[in-house]
Amino acid sequence: MDSKAPPTLASIAERVGVSVNTVSRALRAPNTVRPQLRQRINAAIEELNYVPNRLAGGLSATRSDIVGVVVASLYHSEFASIVDALQAALLTQNLQVMLANTRYDPDQEERLVRSVLSWRPVAVAIVGIDHPAKVSVLLKAAGVPIVEMWDVGGPVIDSGVGFDHVAVGRAQAMHLIERGYRRLAFLGSLRDNDRRAYKRLQGVREAVSAAGLGEIAVATMPHPGSPDLGEALATELLAQSPEIDAIVCNSDVVAFGVLRALRKLDRKVPSEVGVVGFGDNPASSCLTPSLTTIRPDREAIGRLSGEVVIARLNGEEGRVCFADWSLVERESTSS
Amino acid sequence: MDSKAPPTLASIAERVGVSVNTVSRALRAPNTVRPQLRQRINAAIEELNYVPNRLAGGLSATRSDIVGVVVASLYHSEFASIVDALQAALLTQNLQVMLANTRYDPDQEERLVRSVLSWRPVAVAIVGIDHPAKVSVLLKAAGVPIVEMWDVGGPVIDSGVGFDHVAVGRAQAMHLIERGYRRLAFLGSLRDNDRRAYKRLQGVREAVSAAGLGEIAVATMPHPGSPDLGEALATELLAQSPEIDAIVCNSDVVAFGVLRALRKLDRKVPSEVGVVGFGDNPASSCLTPSLTTIRPDREAIGRLSGEVVIARLNGEEGRVCFADWSLVERESTSS
């Protein structure tokens, strides 16, 4: 790195001997400039390694080509693949992702949303629909399309792409109940800011209650999910409530640890205990027993979110898209 | 969303009846403004939901508080946790991440680097040290600190944080050789742009050659790694070369599929075939047999990269940090 000031439009204009805005046009509308001149301009650009200054461009054009993206985590691909697909979709329109990551820290969301908005994004995509009040206000006041992703089980500010997490919880529990399990528990990482997890838990409760099975045991910790967490929680849970015969896990990674705990406790899966995960980790199909889980279509959520952003920028109306998810039945529940 | 123009410093200045730059100072250096005035200004800011325009601010200050981050993938947390930790480190200095993802597409790197540089980042963190020539030129010409992450087995532009991937490949192979395996193979996703993977393969070759074991079999595909890919490649490989007794996998996720293939082929692991992965996927310890693998300290790489960026911005010299990695020995090789 050498710290001299980078070349500007003016530098290259001067070098070629034309005005600044001829150069500007050569870049944005090449065919409004004489081919020969254009060539000389391009040569100068190449030679000086000129890179346009989008701070200036965005300020002047009062639009930035930035899409703000706010997620709760990048860990273990919970949202990483959504961002991945979203970014790919946005790239087709030369839209740039400005990423912010709350890491499930409730105090961060407002701060990060402010930070993202300060770049005057042309749109914002954000995980969840349950934001602190001020966040919703800021998002609305920003005057740009807002796409709320992942959870659409409720009203959205502008547009939404995701699925209903209560329904997922219900499906997890109903599957277990259909398989003959009767003493269900819910287990996993549960952070205050993770409203989606609470909704899935709620769904589990609803299904259990509808089946007349009474209260479920719940074992959670506010730490990020991991196999070790799952093993610890399961071990403790089964010590306290040995009658439990089915465990709904808040993530596959946690379920991996639960399976390990059950192996150590010599409780057979699925004959004595059934286990359902959430998230469809690539490893879930490779465990023994393989793990029954919920497969949300993250790629679709990212892609559709990108498409909604683009549609909104083209003047289309806000809308809500439901993304697919399915229960993938494997060995851990096929009793 | 309502599309009226967002409030500016001028709007709030007018509302309070002071000049623009009094407001500006109230934000950046609160104690240079009379407390009472400051309160009225803050009230107006709150009321109008004012969010500063960083395009303007950055342009004016000729620095942006953006750190450009260029990765090759976000899929299955190969780099996601690096970004996660990097972002956390940068947040302490109010630095914002502008993320670009090449998805291992060789054609994208130059384009994305240009795009990132156009935001006049104060620094750039990028995966890898083997860039197309033009990318290196642009990065150097940008005149800001550049941190090359993940691979530091060679010269860096400015600073680097990572480890030597050739050494990793060597360690994988040597471990297998020490365990008594003799007919090694390398298997997995291998994309042109993934120079690190080639280096690991090279390391495997070096170790095998040093042990006088001759050529190794290689089974790769240019597609993203997955269990299915691993299973397919392993099945084919062992059909062609049934004498193979050890497989070095380019990622854990691929290794999961390899283990599945071996199970189906009724080849015992580790007694008949040894398997080593790379990446330390959380599930690796939960498989049966559990997977021996290489654990790179991704969190450290992200955190250290952030620290190097910050140090460089404080005027310190460029430097290279080696991050930890270790071979985690588990059941898949303990013959």
Next chain:
DNA sequence: TTGAAAGCGGTACCAG
């Protein structure tokens, strides 16, 4: 402690 004025590097509109 506060204000006026000159940019930062582009874009957009209008004239030539």
Next chain:
DNA sequence: CTGGTACCGCTTTCAA
């Protein structure tokens, strides 16, 4: 097809 000229919204001297 090309150049002149106001801005875009904020920061930064420099005075007051």
